[in-house]
Amino acid sequence: MYNLFWSKQRFVVPLLSLLILSACDDPSPIGLNLVDSQSGDTQVTEFAPSFAGHSNFGDVTGGTNITGAVRTLFGTVSDPVVGPFSMTGYMDFINSSNVSSEFRAAAVSFADLELNLDYIYGDTLNPVTLDIYEIGADWISESGRADSFLDAQSLVTSTTVMPEKGVFHIPLPSTWISGKDAVLRSTTFVDEFHGFALRASQGSAVLGVHFSGSSLRASSVPGDTVNFSLSKVLSASSFVSDAANPEYLSLRDGAAETISLRFPFESKDFGEAAFHRVIIRLNSADVSSLYPVGFERSNPIAVGLRAVAVDETTRLNIIVGEIAENGTISFDSATLANVVQSSNLANSGLDRFELYFPVESNTVGIIAFKKGLPATFGPRAVITYTSLN
Amino acid sequence: MNFPNESRTYGMRINLIICLVLMIGVVVPSTANAQSQTDGSIYSRFGLGLRQSFTSSKNQAMGGGGLALSSSQYLNTSNPSSYSDQYLTRFAGGLTYESITASSDGSPSGTLAASSLSGVNFGFPLKSNVTGVGFSFAPYSRVSYRVDVESTVISDPTTGTASPYVTSFKGNGGLQSLTAGIGHRVNNRLFLGASIDFIFGILEESQNTLFNSALYTDRSSVGSTRMSGISTTAGFRYVVPGMPANQGLVLGGTLHLPTTLKATRSRALVNQLDRDTLGTTLSGDVNLPFGFGLGVAYQPVPKWTLVADFEFENWGAFESDLDFPGYESNGDPNTSNRVRASAGAEFWPAARNPFASWSSRIAYRLGLYTEQSYISPFPDENIRSIGVTGGLSIPSLIPGTTIDFNLDVGQRGKSSNGLIQDRYIRFGLNLNFGERWFERPPLG
Numbered sequence: 001m002y003n004l005f006w007s008k009q010r011f012v013v014p015l016l017s018l019l020i021l022s023a024c025d026d027p028s029p030i031g032l033n034l035v036d037s038q039s040g041d042t043q044v045t046e047f048a049p050s051f052a053g054h055s056n057f058g059d060v061t062g063g064t065n066i067t068g069a070v071r072t073l074f075g076t077v078s079d080p081v082v083g084p085f086s087m088t089g090y091m092d093f094i095n096s097s098n099v100s101s102e103f104r105a106a107a108v109s110f111a112d113l114e115l116n117l118d119y120i121y122g123d124t125l126n127p128v129t130l131d132i133y134e135i136g137a138d139w140i141s142e143s144g145r146a147d148s149f150l151d152a153q154s155l156v157t158s159t160t161v162m163p164e165k166g167v168f169h170i171p172l173p174s175t176w177i178s179g180k181d182a183v184l185r186s187t188t189f190v191d192e193f194h195g196f197a198l199r200a201s202q203g204s205a206v207l208g209v210h211f212s213g214s215s216l217r218a219s220s221v222p223g224d225t226v227n228f229s230l231s232k233v234l235s236a237s238s239f240v241s242d243a244a245n246p247e248y249l250s251l252r253d254g255a256a257e258t259i260s261l262r263f264p265f266e267s268k269d270f271g272e273a274a275f276h277r278v279i280i281r282l283n284s285a286d287v288s289s290l291y292p293v294g295f296e297r298s299n300p301i302a303v304g305l306r307a308v309a310v311d312e313t314t315r316l317n318i319i320v321g322e323i324a325e326n327g328t329i330s331f332d333s334a335t336l337a338n339v340v341q342s343s344n345l346a347n348s349g350l351d352r353f354e355l356y357f358p359v360e361s362n363t364v365g366i367i368a369f370k371k372g373l374p375a376t377f378g379p380r381a382v383i384t385y386t387s388l389n
Numbered sequence: 390m391n392f393p394n395e396s397r398t399y400g401m402r403i404n405l406i407i408c409l410v411l412m413i414g415v416v417v418p419s420t421a422n423a424q425s426q427t428d429g430s431i432y433s434r435f436g437l438g439l440r441q442s443f444t445s446s447k448n449q450a451m452g453g454g455g456l457a458l459s460s461s462q463y464l465n466t467s468n469p470s471s472y473s474d475q476y477l478t479r480f481a482g483g484l485t486y487e488s489i490t491a492s493s494d495g496s497p498s499g500t501l502a503a504s505s506l507s508g509v510n511f512g513f514p515l516k517s518n519v520t521g522v523g524f525s526f527a528p529y530s531r532v533s534y535r536v537d538v539e540s541t542v543i544s545d546p547t548t549g550t551a552s553p554y555v556t557s558f559k560g561n562g563g564l565q566s567l568t569a570g571i572g573h574r575v576n577n578r579l580f581l582g583a584s585i586d587f588i589f590g591i592l593e594e595s596q597n598t599l600f601n602s603a604l605y606t607d608r609s610s611v612g613s614t615r616m617s618g619i620s621t622t623a624g625f626r627y628v629v630p631g632m633p634a635n636q637g638l639v640l641g642g643t644l645h646l647p648t649t650l651k652a653t654r655s656r657a658l659v660n661q662l663d664r665d666t667l668g669t670t671l672s673g674d675v676n677l678p679f680g681f682g683l684g685v686a687y688q689p690v691p692k693w694t695l696v697a698d699f700e701f702e703n704w705g706a707f708e709s710d711l712d713f714p715g716y717e718s719n720g721d722p723n724t725s726n727r728v729r730a731s732a733g734a735e736f737w738p739a740a741r742n743p744f745a746s747w748s749s750r751i752a753y754r755l756g757l758y759t760e761q762s763y764i765s766p767f768p769d770e771n772i773r774s775i776g777v778t779g780g781l782s783i784p785s786l787i788p789g790t791t792i793d794f795n796l797d798v799g800q801r802g803k804s805s806n807g808l809i810q811d812r813y814i815r816f817g818l819n820l821n822f823g824e825r826w827f828e829r830p831p832l833g
Contacts, residue, residue: 031431
């Protein structure tokens with residue numbers, strides 16, 4: 001009897017313990033009438049944020065051959081939406097590690113810029129006259145923005161090019177070559193030479209030169225050309241005049257300004273609330289009819305939304321939304337809901353939202369929003385929340 | 390009769406202790422931290438939660454009373470005067486598995502189940518069968534409920550997309566009682582005892598909005614009320630003289646003094662690991678009322694023990710600076726005095742014969758009880774419970790050690806007038822370990 005009981009009990013006790021520690025359930029709404037909601041029902045509301053105009057915060061236009069912007073942009077355009085603007089392109093080069101001893105032994109006899117023109121915005125029917133200046137001091141391209149201008153006063157040469165995609169060459173004058181002969185042949189070329197700035201003096205197009213296929217070429221021995229690869233770029237933007245189309249509020253890629261969005265709601269509109277989902281929708285306008293024949297432009301494919309704190313320094317990139325064929329942009333992410341949630345709890349110091357173009361875009365394309373639209377066609381936020389009051 | 394050898398007995402003793410320690414280790418932390426499961430009665434939402442009382446597995450199987458009971462086989466924490474009757478160091482604990490089927494007029498029923506700690510007791514004699522001390526950790530009240538409501542919301546007015554979501558109302562936590570007491574045999578008739586009860590715990594109430602979609606962020610609002618305070622209990626037992634030989638009649642009683650718990654309440658918005666405090670933290674006093682209990686135990690023959698008990702708690706005078714469901718500090722409270730009556734019987738064939746056969750040393754217990762809750766969802770309704778209990782006490786090879794299986798089947802409330810009727814079944818597993826400790830082995 002003892003043996004039988006205890007031999008079974010050895011298994012029975014642990015099994016019973018497992019049974020007791022387990023639980024199964026079939027919850028139901030029974031008892032709902034005995035539960036006071038700590039909070040209200042979950043509901044959806046629409047708010048119409050307003051565009052708060054432009055704020056001065058430059059787009060990221062700097063890059064290296066590893067990260068950031070992939071091209072430098074230069075030229076002047078009279079855009080029918082954003083008005084006339086100009087871009088100054090900066091580029092620097094790096095010497096190759098396998099330069100022949102023959103190149104270093106003889107004086108440089110020839111040098112030019114070989115540039116891969118892969119982007120055009122503007123008039124493609126008329127030539128563009130470019131002025132090439134030498135940059136006077138070392139500069140940093142990483143995270144460089146469109147409002148960053150470099151010191152480049154020394155004119156090297158001028159040239160005229162047709163706005164056509166492909167590789168073109170800008171011969172450098174012999175006076176400049178002789179002046180830089182020692183630098184070009186030096187192993188410390190990177191420290192002694194800081195690149196060129198390209199500006200347009202005539203024409204109405206912005207050109208973009210890509211890292212790939214662009215270099216400074218030099219030769220001292222016939223048949224032995226050394227390539228100094230493009231190592232870093234930066235594009236700076238400025239308005240020629242403030243003559244934007246008054247019917248639109250526009251955001252331009254590669255610009256020194258951005259568009260701000262403000263929500264009309266304050267904490268009192270929701271009280272304490274749990275935000276489950278926030279969607280911000282924008283409708284961009286079709287402005288293609290405003291552009292003349294021969295004006296080449298490519299539409300941006302995506303635009304980003306970021307939060308800006310009241311300190312005007314803290315910015316959080318939230319999400320990049322694709323621009324649909326009908327011009328609709330939808331920002332919908334958990335991060336956006338969290339930002340609004342923190343703002344409601346007064347934890348974040350959120351001041352406003354800004355639109356921006358992703359660094360990868362690296363063009364001067366524009367997106368425009370028609371002013372004066374009714375709320376249903378203007379910017380709007382769809383907010384799913386539960387009131388906690 | 391073949392007794393196992395000493396080493397085997399020692400091994401089983403170790404197994405029992407391990408089981409007990411595992412049981413406590415698994416359940417006590419979760420109970421103390423208000424993380425217990427939330428699948429219980431909706432009535433636990435009201436006031437400070439459903440009152441709990443686990444005083445011993447023997448008492449539990451005999452209707453839950455036992456104020457006049459005394460036994461060297463069990464540490465009876467319902468009455469500190471019973472701590473005097475100890476000659477073994479005793480360590481006991483148990484788990485309860487509860488399944489509740491809730492029903493209401495016009496609604497389909499729902500079933501919830503969960504396990505929880507019944508209690509842990511520890512006691513030892515200071516002077517064998519004269520003076521003893523006891524310690525216990527047991528729930529004082531328990532909050533454990535969950536109500537899930539499925540809904541949809543038109544999440545995108547532009548597309549008319551409807552998104553389903555579940556609002557889950559949950560409550561968990563409860564108050565725990567950590568008690569230290571002493572009992573003393575004044576003479577052969579009178580036993581007195583007293584205990585200090587540290588009552589503490591967290592009551593949590595949450596509302597979770599769950600979408601089951603990556604497009605939405607699930608968030609919960611959680612209200613937590615922390616409370617703590619010290620109460621005292623005094624008890625007596627009196628052996629009625631003049632009873633015939635082999636019969637015994639004992640009266641017992643306890644008095645629980647009123648006490649004030651210090652309470653703080655905060656609300657938070659919870660999203661996964663993020664917790665943001667909402668509003669300001671409230672503080673206040675929660676005054677627990679006095680209570681008393683009277684019981685009688687009668688042994689017509691040593692094999693049979695009969696008990697009857699009555700308990701009263703003056704919750705009609707309950708006061709709190711903080712509001713609780715069913716209680717508003719500035720309104721008419723839904724509280725009423727808690728009354729509990731129970732009766733039970735034990736049949737123990739072996740009675741006082743430790744050398745009886747194993748089967749005759751199994752104790753069989755039966756009981757019934759009725760209770761009026763101290764709080765109700767509605768002011769004109771009282772929540773009553775009624776149930777029957779039963780249990781088996783299985784002796785082990787270790788003298789003084791038993792494994793007890795208890796059952797409690799009952800119902801609470803009613804399904805009309807907007808109330809809920811809970812039909813519950815509780816299964817209790819209790820380990821009750823006793824051995825001589827702290828004794829110097831004889832020389833030679």
